Amino acid sequence: MRPGVTLEDVTGAADQILERGERPTIEGVRAALGTGSPATINAHLKVYFRTLPERLHLPAPIATAAAQLYKSIKEVAQAELDQHETDRQAALQAERAQLASERAALDADRTRLQSQITTLEAEFAGAREQLATSQRQTAMLQSQLAEAQRVATAAEARAQSASEERDRAARKHQEEVEQARARADGNERHLLAQIEEQRAQTKRLAAERDKDQAAASKRIADLEAAVAQLSTDLAEQRKELIKQNAELAREQRARATAEATLVSTTEANTRELAALLQQRDSLLSDRDRDRQRTDQLSQERDRALHEAALSRGKAEALEAQLRQQAESGKRGKKGQLELPT
Numbered sequence: 001m002r003p004g005v006t007l008e009d010v011t012g013a014a015d016q017i018l019e020r021g022e023r024p025t026i027e028g029v030r031a032a033l034g035t036g037s038p039a040t041i042n043a044h045l046k047v048y049f050r051t052l053p054e055r056l057h058l059p060a061p062i063a064t065a066a067a068q069l070y071k072s073i074k075e076v077a078q079a080e081l082d083q084h085e086t087d088r089q090a091a092l093q094a095e096r097a098q099l100a101s102e103r104a105a106l107d108a109d110r111t112r113l114q115s116q117i118t119t120l121e122a123e124f125a126g127a128r129e130q131l132a133t134s135q136r137q138t139a140m141l142q143s144q145l146a147e148a149q150r151v152a153t154a155a156e157a158r159a160q161s162a163s164e165e166r167d168r169a170a171r172k173h174q175e176e177v178e179q180a181r182a183r184a185d186g187n188e189r190h191l192l193a194q195i196e197e198q199r200a201q202t203k204r205l206a207a208e209r210d211k212d213q214a215a216a217s218k219r220i221a222d223l224e225a226a227v228a229q230l231s232t233d234l235a236e237q238r239k240e241l242i243k244q245n246a247e248l249a250r251e252q253r254a255r256a257t258a259e260a261t262l263v264s265t266t267e268a269n270t271r272e273l274a275a276l277l278q279q280r281d282s283l284l285s286d287r288d289r290d291r292q293r294t295d296q297l298s299q300e301r302d303r304a305l306h307e308a309a310l311s312r313g314k315a316e317a318l319e320a321q322l323r324q325q326a327e328s329g330k331r332g333k334k335g336q337l338e339l340p341t
Contacts, residue, residue, distance in 0.1 A: 010044035134311040
């Protein structure tokens with residue numbers, strides 16, 4: 001029973017209702033007092049009607065009529081209690097349905113976020129493959145540069161040998177110079193063709209890489225926007241859940257004042273609700289871990305893009321070295337052709 005609502009309070013309110021010619025009911029007494037739970041008032045009304053004939057010194061017929069009136073009022077009060085219990089059970093069912101719907105929504109959000117993480121991982125793997133391809137191309141260009149340097153060194157050695165033999169055999173030297181010129185021209189054309197081909201290939205690869213990086217950046221930006229929107233939605237859902245939890249706590253405190261016969265049922269419902277809230281918190285924790293995984297993948301993507309940019313810089317530096325080597329080869333051959341005979 002709630003402290004402060006006594007049998008005397010209920011008796012006084014019921015007497016006032018009887019004086020007005022009305023039948024004392026649970027709701028009528030509760031309205032007159034302005035407080036008290038239906039269970040407490042019902043228990044006091046039972047005592048009130050049981051002692052009413054003795055308290056009023058009523059004759060036997062009137063006492064019998066009062067007893068019948070008490071029975072009728074008791075049935076009405078029981079019906080009111082049954083209706084109250086039915087309403088309470090309906091409210092509990094609605095709360096369970098709401099929590100189940102929220103759990104399904106959280107599961108769907110988690111599945112969608114996991115799919116987005118899988119897509120981002122696939123894009124990151126593609127970026128790493130592009131980086132490996134760029135590194136292989138850089139290694140190939142370096143190998144070709146070494147071969148070109150070896151060819152140029154050999155040509156310079158042959159030119160030096162021809163210069164030393166010039167005084168001993170002018171005609172033979174002239175023939176060798178012509179042969180060296182022909183070979184040098186062929187090597188120059190071949191080297192220039194290779195340089196142009198590598199330059200075109202490097203430009204194509206750079207264009208494709210820039211296009212892929214732009215597409216990847218757009219997809220990542222879209223994904224980050226979706227994650228931000230999802231975070232906003234989840235924050236709103238969390239606020240709503242906090243509000244609902246507060247309302248549920250107030251409802252639980254109100255239910256704590258119900259009849260002793262309903263205590264066990266209320267405790268079972270409370271435990272079930274706590275389990276559902278624990279599951280909801282677990283789902284929210286999983287979502288936070290998924291968000292951290294998304295942030296980690298974004299950082300790894302940024303590192304991959306940085307490495308790709310470094311690789312492109314190395315390729316451009318190698319292209320500049322090739323142009324410089326070609327220009328040096330041209331100047332060396334021009335000097336050989338102007339040697340005196």
